[in-house]
Every structure is written in C-alpha cells, then in structure tokens.
Amino acid sequence: xxxxxxxxxxxxxxxxxxxxxxxxxxxxxxxxxxxxxxxxxxxxxxxxxxxxxxxxxxxxxxxxxxxxxxxxxxxxxxxxxxxxxxxxxxxxxxxxxxxxxxxxxxxxxxxxxxxxxxxxxxxxxxxxxxxxxxxxxxxxxxxxxxxxxxxxxxxxxxxxxxxxxxxxxxxxxxxxxxxxxxxxxxxxxxxxxxxxxxxxxxxxxxxxxxxxxxxxxxxxxxxxxxxxxxxxxxxxxxxxxxxxxxxxxxxxxxxxxxxxxxxxxxxxxxxxxxxxxxxxxxxxxxxxxxxxxxx
Numbered sequence: 001x002x003x004x005x006x007x008x009x010x011x012x013x014x015x016x017x018x019x020x021x022x023x024x025x026x027x028x029x030x031x032x033x034x035x036x037x038x039x040x041x042x043x044x045x046x047x048x049x050x051x052x053x054x055x056x057x058x059x060x061x062x063x064x065x066x067x068x069x070x071x072x073x074x075x076x077x078x079x080x081x082x083x084x085x086x087x088x089x090x091x092x093x094x095x096x097x098x099x100x101x102x103x104x105x106x107x108x109x110x111x112x113x114x115x116x117x118x119x120x121x122x123x124x125x126x127x128x129x130x131x132x133x134x135x136x137x138x139x140x141x142x143x144x145x146x147x148x149x150x151x152x153x154x155x156x157x158x159x160x161x162x163x164x165x166x167x168x169x170x171x172x173x174x175x176x177x178x179x180x181x182x183x184x185x186x187x188x189x190x191x192x193x194x195x196x197x198x199x200x201x202x203x204x205x206x207x208x209x210x211x212x213x214x215x216x217x218x219x220x221x222x223x224x225x226x227x228x229x230x231x232x233x234x235x236x237x238x239x240x241x242x243x244x245x246x247x248x249x250x251x252x253x254x255x256x257x258x259x260x261x262x263x264x265x266x267x268x269x270x271x272x273x274x275x276x277x278x279x280x281x282x283x284x285x286x287x288x289x290x291x292x293x294x295x
Contacts, residue, residue, distance in 0.1 A: 003052035004196060004234075005203035008045060011036050019057035024050045032057060050203075055250045059236035060192035060207070096122055097288065101139040106242045106292075108285055111144070112167060119158050124166040134160045134168060142170065145288055150179040185284075186214040187291045193220060193237040197230030204230060210237060215284045217256070217271040223264045228255040235270060242289045247282050251275060 021030040107125035155170040191210040208222030257269030
C-alpha cells in the first residue's frame with residue numbers, strides 16, 4: 001500500500017480525521033473518523049517520527065462543479081455551421097461523444113469516416129447497444145470536439161455492422177450547431193483538492209479548490225502561501241463522469257503562475273506532470289463532459 005507523509009500540523013484537535021494515520025512500519029495507528037482530543041495526544045503522534053496516510057484517503061470527496069460562465073474567460077460563441085463531410089476528417093477530431101436520445105450517458109467513439117452527404121461512420125462503443133439501442137432508427141445527439149469548437153447535431157442509426165470491427169453508420173445532417181471556444185478546452189469548476197509535498201525536508205499538506213480544469217493543468221485557490229516552494233508537489237481530487245463512475249486523480253504538478261486574491265486567498269496555475277495516457281484520456285473526456293453540461 002502506497003503511503004504519503006503528512007505533517008503533524010495537519011491534524012486538528014477535536015476534529016474527526018479525514019484519513020487514517022499509519023506509523024513508519026505501515027501499521028494503522030488512528031482510523032479515519034476518530035478525533036485527536038488534546039495537544040498531548042498530538043505530541044505523542046509526533047514522537048512516531050513520521051505520520052503516513054493513504055493518497056486515496058487524502059483525495060477529497062466529490063463536489064458539484066460550477067458551470068462555465070457565459071460571460072467569463074471561457075465563454076463560448078454559439079452559431080450554426082454547414083457540414084462539409086469532405087473536410088470533416090481533416091478538420092474534426094478523431095473522437096466523438098454519442099448520447100442516446102433520452103439518456104444522460106455519453107459514450108466515446110472513434111470517428112472512422114464519412115460518406116459525402118449521407119452518413120458519418122463511427123466505431124461502436126462497448127456497452128452501447130446492449131439493450132438494442134443501436135438498431136436502425138435509434139437516435140443520438142452527437143458531439144465532436146476539434147480543439148477550438150464543439151459541433152453538435154442529432155443523428156439516427158442507418159446501419160450497424162460487426163465486421164471488420166463493430167461500427168455504425170449515422171445520418172449526417174447538413175447543418176450542425178457550432179460552439180466556438182475562445183481558448184483551449186478548460187472548464188470552470190468548484191472541486192475540492194488536496195495539495196501535498198515537502199518543504200525543507202518536512203511534509204506539508206494543504207486544502208484548496210480547483211476553479212478551472214484542463215487536461216494539462218488546473219487553476220486552484222488556497223490560503224497556503226508557498227506552494228511554489230513545495231518539493232514534488234502533488235494534487236489529489238475527484239470528479240464524476242456522466243456514466244456514473246468517479247475519477248480519482250492524484251498527480252504531480254508544478255506551479256506556473258501565482259496571484260493574490262482577496263484576503264489571504266491565493267490563486268495558483270498548476271501544470272500536471274507525468275500523466276499516464278489512460279488518465280489523460282479520462283481527464284479529457286471528463287472536462288468535455290463538464291463543459292457540455294454547462295452549455
């Protein structure tokens with residue numbers, strides 16, 4: 001089990017522990033939910049030499065996200081655009097999100113091709129169609145993202161094939177709703193986060209709030225005055241996906257920007273480091289889903 005060092009100062013007297021504490025040998029000393037009731041007890045914990053906690057328990061619980069503001073920095077310009085399937089594969093991304101009519105779930109599919117003026121060809125996602133939802137005539141809302149805009153349009157299944165791989169031919173309307181973004185895909189949020197690392201050889205722990213999130217980094221507000229001095233800074237947070245799953249992220253990060261807000265609150269711009277391909281893909285889908293919820 002991976003354990004991370006936390007400072008004694010993070011243990012608040014009289015407050016239930018938000019995580020379990022282990023000794024240097026990995027033995028459980030205090031279970032999550034218990035409270036340290038006196039300074040003497042906290043000093044006894046300090047005598048262990050190090051206090052360790054699981055990074056999973058350090059990750060805060062899910063919090064509702066704030067929708068993208070219509071007049072904020074990420075505001076989108078909405079209009080219509082004519083679909084020219086001859087240019088579609090050159091300009092559009094290889095990934096689309098399919099949302100069955102009447103469902104809140106979205107499924108990721110790969111864009112395989114297009115037949116001019118007739119159909120869009122996409123892979124059939126696993127789990128989609130298990131209940132007959134891929135039969136001819138089944139309807140979807142389609143979302144395609146190309147880095148600067150989202151294109152949305154309704155479509156219905158024309159044909160479903162099993163070979164050479166499971167794929168669908170979807171109807172392709174002449175016009176799509178175009179949501180043009182002002183900058184790289186980034187969504188405003190209100191997600192609780194835990195920040196931890198080391199400072200001058202001592203473990204440090206702080207809480208904060210992610211106010212905007214992208215695949216490559218996050219903007220975070222906290223009252224900790226010196227995140228830029230952390231050695232091996234890490235950030236832990238969770239958010240919900242449309243299919244009912246929750247994504248727990250625990251990644252290394254580096255401070256790129258710092259600004260003073262009202263009172264003691266600071267805003268940091270963090271860049272993520274060492275993302276695995278699977279985590280980067282889940283982040284990309286999660287950010288796009290949150291953005292679509294707010295439009």
